[in-house]
Amino acid sequence: MHLPNLTARHLFLHHHALTEPRHGPAKGADLSALIDRIGFVQVDSITTVERAHHMILWARRHSYRPPALKPLLEQKRALFEHWTHDASIVPMALFPQWKHRFARDATRLHANWQRWFRDGYEAQFDTILNRIAAHGPVSSADVGEGEARGKGGWWDWHPSKTALEWLWRTGQISVTRRDAFRKVYDLTENVIPVEFRRAETSPEEHCDWACSTALANLGFADETEIARYWHAVDKPAVQDWARGEISAGRLIRITVEQADGSLRPALARPDLAARVQALPEAPTGLRILSPFDPALRDRARIERLFGFHYRIEVFVPEAKRQYGYYVFPVLEGTQLIGRIDAKADRTCATLRIRAFWPEPGIRHIKARHARLARELDRLAQFANCAACDYAADWQRAPLSPAR
Numbered sequence: 001m002h003l004p005n006l007t008a009r010h011l012f013l014h015h016h017a018l019t020e021p022r023h024g025p026a027k028g029a030d031l032s033a034l035i036d037r038i039g040f041v042q043v044d045s046i047t048t049v050e051r052a053h054h055m056i057l058w059a060r061r062h063s064y065r066p067p068a069l070k071p072l073l074e075q076k077r078a079l080f081e082h083w084t085h086d087a088s089i090v091p092m093a094l095f096p097q098w099k100h101r102f103a104r105d106a107t108r109l110h111a112n113w114q115r116w117f118r119d120g121y122e123a124q125f126d127t128i129l130n131r132i133a134a135h136g137p138v139s140s141a142d143v144g145e146g147e148a149r150g151k152g153g154w155w156d157w158h159p160s161k162t163a164l165e166w167l168w169r170t171g172q173i174s175v176t177r178r179d180a181f182r183k184v185y186d187l188t189e190n191v192i193p194v195e196f197r198r199a200e201t202s203p204e205e206h207c208d209w210a211c212s213t214a215l216a217n218l219g220f221a222d223e224t225e226i227a228r229y230w231h232a233v234d235k236p237a238v239q240d241w242a243r244g245e246i247s248a249g250r251l252i253r254i255t256v257e258q259a260d261g262s263l264r265p266a267l268a269r270p271d272l273a274a275r276v277q278a279l280p281e282a283p284t285g286l287r288i289l290s291p292f293d294p295a296l297r298d299r300a301r302i303e304r305l306f307g308f309h310y311r312i313e314v315f316v317p318e319a320k321r322q323y324g325y326y327v328f329p330v331l332e333g334t335q336l337i338g339r340i341d342a343k344a345d346r347t348c349a350t351l352r353i354r355a356f357w358p359e360p361g362i363r364h365i366k367a368r369h370a371r372l373a374r375e376l377d378r379l380a381q382f383a384n385c386a387a388c389d390y391a392a393d394w395q396r397a398p399l400s401p402a403r
Helices: 006-016 028-038 052-057 066-074 092-115 122-135 161-170 194-198 205-217 225-228 234-249 271-275 298-304 366-382
Strands: 079-083 087-091 174-178 183-189 253-258 262-270 287-288 329-330 335-345 350-358 387-390
Touching: 006 205, 006 253, 006 271, 006 298, 028 052, 028 066, 028 087, 052 066, 066 079, 066 174, 079 092, 079 174, 087 092, 092 161, 092 194, 092 205, 122 161, 122 174, 122 183, 161 174, 161 183, 205 225, 205 234, 225 234, 225 262, 225 287, 287 335, 287 366, 329 366, 335 366, 350 366, 366 387
Parallel strands: 350 387
Antiparallel strands: 079 087, 174 183, 253 262, 287 329, 329 335, 335 350
């Protein structure tokens, strides 16, 4: 089977809940179901407009507001926070699969962390576990009394901070809540419901889960993209899994047209044609996406499918930035049409629009301008801003991205 590029983009976005109307409930069980559908929601601290996890959910449900997420994480325990490719919010039902990650990280991180971090963190493991058991949850601010604080930058942690992260990454403690975005940890037995702590999966079941759910959330993918989705299994394991699924008739090989017209092999379930036939009408609306949206997670895949080259420039020196510190990709229908530099000025409750760079071939037409203005008004409301303020030169000419 062959997927034309427009169909491939439409299907991919549909699997990420980016093709349907954005009205509807966005709290409680409905919000939990949305997160389950898109797989994970990456957590990030940058608040240029709003934090990434909130932007991701708002892009799909305009009724979403940040306070709706906290009860699912901290009270109902429908979700938990841990590592995928980065810190993310994940459906609680997946916790049994994370036991394999805990075991793997306990081995893999040992050598790396001894090189990266200061000595002494291993000696703090029992101290921290005993303290939590006796006195309750702690954050990094509550531990490490008397330990020298490093001056080497973001990752120069004191030993107790490193120990906290180690114990979290290996599953011995869990994030019970965040206070002012600082992680607060408790013993895993006090955070994760017992039925998920006790559930076990074999390595073979774990591999099948990792590959099957990655493919389900991507719609179609090659072995590299499947391995990259959860970072749970490596490419050789995916290749072995794919051979078995193809032999059993549960997987087919297809070709997918890329944005440049070339063809790329991929894997899909045999019901692919039926799923394409059942796709809703292609959307025409415009959405402003977080740079950390799950649909944008695999930058190489996005560039191949959409012809959209995106790199976040937070860590690029200002003089070398091509676009800006933190610019938001703009999705119109099934096309990524540009990127916008916007910042919430909370001193005067104003969303400041600094620049919009359209992709080559995207014109500033009245209808598109009106759609963008409406979406920016909604974004301002979401960010608790009363109005938008546009820079005089905000409509920029297309740039040829650096490659």
